[in-house]
Amino acid sequence: MSETASTARAPVALLPSLVPLLHDWLPRQRWFAGKGRPVTGFTLASVTELLPLDTTGPGLLHLLVRVQQPGLGTAAQPDCYQLLLGVRTSLPPQLAPALIGRVPDGPLAGRTIYEGLRDPRLAALLLERLRTPGPMGPLRFSRTVVIPEGLTPRVLDAEQSNSSLVYGDAYILKVFRRVYPGANPDLELPLALARAGCTRVPAPVAWYETGNGRPEASTLGVLQPFLRGSQDGWQLALDSLAAGRDFTTEARALGRATAEVHTALADTLPTVALGRPQTENLVHGMSRRLDAAAQAVPALMPYAPGLRAAFEAVAGLRSDSRLWRAQRVHGDLHLGQTLRTQDGDWSVIDFEGEPAKPLAERRRPQPPVRDVAGMLRSFDYAARSHHPWNPDWAERCRDAYCTGYAEASGTDPRDEPALLRAYETDKAVYEVLYEARHRPDWLPVPMAAIRRLAAQTTTP
Ligand SMILES: Nc1ncnc2c1ncn2[C@@H]1O[C@H](COP(=O)(O)OP(=O)(O)O)[C@@H](O)[C@H]1O
Numbered sequence: 297m298s299e300t301a302s303t304a305r306a307p308v309a310l311l312p313s314l315v316p317l318l319h320d321w322l323p324r325q326r327w328f329a330g331k332g333r334p335v336t337g338f339t340l341a342s343v344t345e346l347l348p349l350d351t352t353g354p355g356l357l358h359l360l361v362r363v364q365q366p367g368l369g370t371a372a373q374p375d376c377y378q379l380l381l382g383v384r385t386s387l388p389p390q391l392a393p394a395l396i397g398r399v400p401d402g403p404l405a406g407r408t409i410y411e412g413l414r415d416p417r418l419a420a421l422l423l424e425r426l427r428t429p430g431p432m433g434p435l436r437f438s439r440t441v442v443i444p445e446g447l448t449p450r451v452l453d454a455e456q457s458n459s460s461l462v463y464g465d466a467y468i469l470k471v472f473r474r475v476y477p478g479a480n481p482d483l484e485l486p487l488a489l490a491r492a493g494c495t496r497v498p499a500p501v502a503w504y505e506t507g508n509g510r511p512e513a514s515t516l517g518v519l520q521p522f523l524r525g526s527q528d529g530w531q532l533a534l535d536s537l538a539a540g541r542d543f544t545t546e547a548r549a550l551g552r553a554t555a556e557v558h559t560a561l562a563d564t565l566p567t568v569a570l571g572r573p574q575t576e577n578l579v580h581g582m583s584r585r586l587d588a589a590a591q592a593v594p595a596l597m598p599y600a601p602g603l604r605a606a607f608e609a610v611a612g613l614r615s616d617s618r619l620w621r622a623q624r625v626h627g628d629l630h631l632g633q634t635l636r637t638q639d640g641d642w643s644v645i646d647f648e649g650e651p652a653k654p655l656a657e658r659r660r661p662q663p664p665v666r667d668v669a670g671m672l673r674s675f676d677y678a679a680r681s682h683h684p685w686n687p688d689w690a691e692r693c694r695d696a697y698c699t700g701y702a703e704a705s706g707t708d709p710r711d712e713p714a715l716l717r718a719y720e721t722d723k724a725v726y727e728v729l730y731e732a733r734h735r736p737d738w739l740p741v742p743m744a745a746i747r748r749l750a751a752q753t754t755t756p
């Protein structure tokens with residue numbers, strides 16, 4: 297992404313007057329990754345007038361803003377966020393919940409700034425840009441199919457890491473909030489899977505990014521078919537728990553779907569064999585993440601030795617000559633990333649990986665068991681968030697999922713118990729940090745797994 301502020305006629309000078317508003321609003325957003333650290337400043341990476349700021353109607357400003365926060369190493373780049381700001385002289389009552397604030401001074405003095413995606417007129421304009429590909433100032437819009445015009449937008453109100461808009465129940469646009477240099481795997485992998493003929497993942501039909509298709513161009517948004525009438529795996533799992541219904545048929549089918557996606561990814565993108573140095577690296581990464589998480593969430597401290605033993609067990613395994621294969625994976629697979637469509641099939645969505653990890657790390661080939669571990673954790677999550685706790689339900693689902701995975705891939709994840717346990721542990725550590733930052737009430741759920749996993753490794 298360009299470091300110099302670029303503009304399609306928009307006044308770069310307007311940032312200082314927006315700063316007080318952003319200071320208050322940005323840290324309160326669910327997708328703001330820097331929670332718990334004060335914001336000390338903003339710099340503008342780019343600003344584009346997607347709809348000109350005249351006084352007669354709403355304007356739409358596209359901003360990439362870097363947020364300075366202490367606590368990052370000196371070499372680290374401040375986090376960059378994508379903002380789509382509506383600008384009006386006054387806000388109609390139906391847009392009141394979208395209010396960010398009134399600009400105190402500067403070129404937009406007295407104008408009202410609000411969350412642009414919540415304004416149907418501005419959301420429609422964004423789709424219009426995607427329908428008509430080409431550059432716009434520092435941004436570039438692309439599409440693979442003809443998209444119908446006039447589709448009615450609505451914001452998806454799910455609590456999530458990004459923002460999504462549904463257009464006419466036909467397409468869903470995901471607007472990435474935290475932006476990194478380089479292609480986002482949530483565009484890259486579904487495109488690769490579509491090319492490989494894998495239908496488990498909705499194929500992107502349009503997207504927009506920074507720059508002119510350069511390798512460091514940042515993906516900003518992806519449009520894909522909306523799977524109307526589908527239900528997400530998390531809700532289905534909770535419904536099954538509430539009704540005391542078995543979920544193993546679904547879990548097994550989900551295992552098969554995961555294996556199909558993995559096979560297609562391995563067929564179409566490079567795979568590597570992990571030798572000793574790479575395995576050591578992998579284990580080192582897990583230990584490093586544990587140390588960082590324990591610093592941030594001291595409740596993890598007493599369990600650290602037991603958890604570390606799970607990682608070391610993997611390093612120990614390298615004395616045999618078997619090599620693990622690494623490939624591109626989903627990276628943050630859980631029940632909420634699966635949709636059961638109206639015809640009863642499972643689709644997999646959201647290939648962005650764990651939002652807190654650097655993009656380069658998320659794009660690295662990894663053992664596919666990492667995704668399996670993510671889903672196993674998710675069955676545990678569902679069982680733990682239902683009262684009364686139903687550990688048998690989770691155990692049966694976990695088994696069925698691995699069975700389905702083995703059926704479709706020929707590889708049973710349970711045949712590598714040490715690797716599976718290490719990845720489950722790594723995921724639970726990530727979840728502790730995630731929940732502490734975003735949903736403290738949920739912290740007991742991964743902490744229960746931490747206690748179980750730490751104890752497991754000490755059992756001979
Ligand atoms: N293609 C789709 N069809 C139907 N619903 C979808 C589709 N893609 C995403 N969703 C819905 O949008 C929600 C958020 O999408 P997701 O890609 O997981 O965003 P985030 O990265 O912000 O979590 C999902 O939980 C799902 O309910």
Ligand SMILES: O=P(O)(O)O[C@H]1O[C@H](CO)[C@@H](O[C@H]2O[C@H](CO)[C@@H](O)[C@H](O)[C@H]2O)[C@H](O)[C@H]1O
Binds near residue numbers: 650673674
């Ligand atoms: O879906 P996202 O990409 O935003 O993923 C993040 O948020 C998830 C929660 O919404 C979080 O998932 C954790 O909670 C789920 C239940 O809400 C559970 O099914 C998952 O197993 C658990 O990890 C995910 O870790 C985080 O990256």
